[in-house]
Amino acid sequence: MDHFLYKDGALHAEDVPVAEIAAAVGTPFYVYSTATLLRHFKLFDEALEGMDHLVCYAMKAASNQAILKTLGDAGAGMDVVSGGEYRRARAAGVPGERIVFSGVGKTAEEIELALTGGIRQFNVESEPEMEVLNAVALRLGKVAPITIRVNPDVDAKTHAKIATGKSENKFGIPISRAKEVYALAATMKGLQVIGIDVHIGSQLTDLQPYEDAYNKVAELTQELRAEGHTITRLDLGGGLGIPYHQSNEAPPLPSDYGALVKRTLGHLGCEIEIEPGRLIAGNAGLMVSEVIYVKEGEDREFLIIDGAMNDLIRPAMYDAHHDIIPVVEPAPGAEPATYDIVGPVCESGDTFAKHRDMPEMKAGELVAFRSAGAYGAVMSSEYNSRPLIPEVLVHGDQFAVIRRRPTFDEMINRDTIPEWL
Known part of the structure; x- marks a missing residue:
């Protein structure tokens, strides 16, 4: 059991709408209950x-x-x-x-x-x-x-x-x-x-x-x-x-x-x-991501999201499964679509799911990866110079950012160029 449920058609983390957190911190992000x-x-x-x-x-x-x-x-x-x-x-x-x-x-x-x-x-x-x-x-x-x-x-x-x-x-x-x-x-x-x-x-x-x-x-x-x-x-x-x-x-x-x-x-x-x-920790966390594009392929549709393998590496490393759900609850009887769900990193391994049936999605909509609280944020990296994503903790109707997203300047300025260059 976890405390991530649809209420009035919107996915909540305890008593906080997930979309409200997304509006405050941007996507992708982790949220824990x-x-x-x-x-x-x-x-x-x-x-x-x-x-x-x-x-x-x-x-x-x-x-x-x-x-x-x-x-x-x-x-x-x-x-x-x-x-x-x-x-x-x-x-x-x-x-x-x-x-x-x-x-x-x-x-x-x-x-x-x-x-x-x-x-x-x-x-x-x-x-x-x-x-x-x-x-x-x-x-x-x-x-x-x-x-x-x-x-x-x-x-x-x-x-x-x-x-x-x-x-x-x-x-x-x-x-x-x-x-x-x-x-x-x-x-x-x-x-x-x-x-x-x-x-x-x-x-x-x-x-x-x-x-x-x-x-x-x-x-x-x-x-x-x-x-x-x-x-x-x-x-x-x-x-x-x-x-x-x-x-x-x-x-x-x-x-x-x-x-x-x-x-x-x-x-x-x-x-x-x-x-x-x-x-x-596993079922106590979600990773939330936004759809960037829905791309038509030769024999499949790709759901391209702003979360990537550097944010959640388990599918690439272990062929691990995560249920992926829309943040807006689908209408009863809605026809499913079939997608390969992928991130923007330049690796074919940056694939979260293949031939996954889920409600039809559009650019700008949010999806949530269930059971992402364990071995998610701790295994993340800055591959492709992508900043580490925020972590958020929810307590009842409150939420707090417990690790903010670093700025690009903070990430880049950790490098040191030698005197001879």
Whole structure:
């Protein structure tokens, strides 16, 4: 469920007409719903009720500080994967004890930043990283709390580019070597082992891969405890999918996921961390764009819009689907038209949809890309010297620009021409 609905024939974000935002900020732009963000966070929080737990929002999905503060003020932790994300989370008011640092390539500088600024734990991905973390902690006179990310070799049955739990992926330590690596960690005086981390991928639409992975984690927990390791926390990652096709069967509910966690891991008495990103932010955002031209091709019509692949790259990168709807509600029984929906960037890959049926559109009309809140603005770029597009947050009948569109001068003046030119 989201809070983007037609009211009196006009698409609204909560109680704000989307066309009103477009008139104020121009197109294209992203708009997020506060009510949807909070609802989805609370669904996960309630799903784990009765267990000691923390829901850490995976902020790589959408990292604007206004989104982070909205969730942080509601009690969310943050899962960060870079020093920049750590700084954003702290700037948004999230305390260090609610920040988990993940990622395969943490640098010594990023580790020092988190150790001095406060951190809940590091999710360690390799033995070389463990050695660097230990050295930095000892140099600073600190002890770094860690979990070790194990790769359970479970097929998440998701897109190959977002699968992370198979043996061929770069993430984690093979679960077959886990006991050996935990034994090594126990010898390092700058580290404190507190738990196990596992994350098998993104956009999962089936709970069975989770069950397979979590059963392996439960077995490993008992084996490590038998060898004298203190395992008090299980970080289970994120990855629950969202319905990008509104007509498709809905993915599993957070309540179903929570029941699975309790069934497979509840007997261990561990604190549970989960790191949802897409399911919290995905359906909480739209990208809104204006039709520039309707172009007649040889065997098709092209709907050319002012949004482009640099603004929303998922279709070009993942062949991802987004439902695209008009901002003005079509009349009942209106005949559909069929379009290839494309942007103005000089790449054939700048195509959002092919042979898409939707109401007949005209130049100057607005369309909205649904489920664009996750991996939209955060993956955008200035390709073709197109400025980054605004982000807007709605709260009831109010809206605010939370990232403005830079001017062309601001964008161009970041370049520096050498003296010899």
